[in-house]
Amino acid sequence: MTPEILRKAKTPFFSTRARNHVCLGLTGCSQMVSTLEGRLFIDSKPGAGTVVKVQIPIGKCRLGL
Numbered sequence: 001m002t003p004e005i006l007r008k009a010k011t012p013f014f015s016t017r018a019r020n021h022v023c024l025g026l027t028g029c030s031q032m033v034s035t036l037e038g039r040l041f042i043d044s045k046p047g048a049g050t051v052v053k054v055q056i057p058i059g060k061c062r063l064g065l
Contacts, residue, residue, distance in 0.1 A: 001044035009042060029054065 001009060008014045010030040026042075029052070033040045038056035 001042075001050055002046055006042060006044055010040075026052070 005016060010026050012027045030040050033054055033056065036056045038054060041053040041055070042050065043053075044050040
């Protein structure tokens with residue numbers, strides 16, 4: 001992703017495609033991570049690929065067991 005696209009990547013309904021796409025994947029992931037007080041890392045290099053990492057503190061999670 002270019003830096004401009006990377007800045008918009010977590011915006012609801014943002015897409016680089018011309019067709020109809022829902023495009024809520026990174027938005028939903030970002031909101032989930034925020035709710036769980038975690039962190040979302042996106043590392044992208046145009047032409048090389050994109051890596052998305054999610055870090056959620058285990059102590060904050062309630063598993064209901």
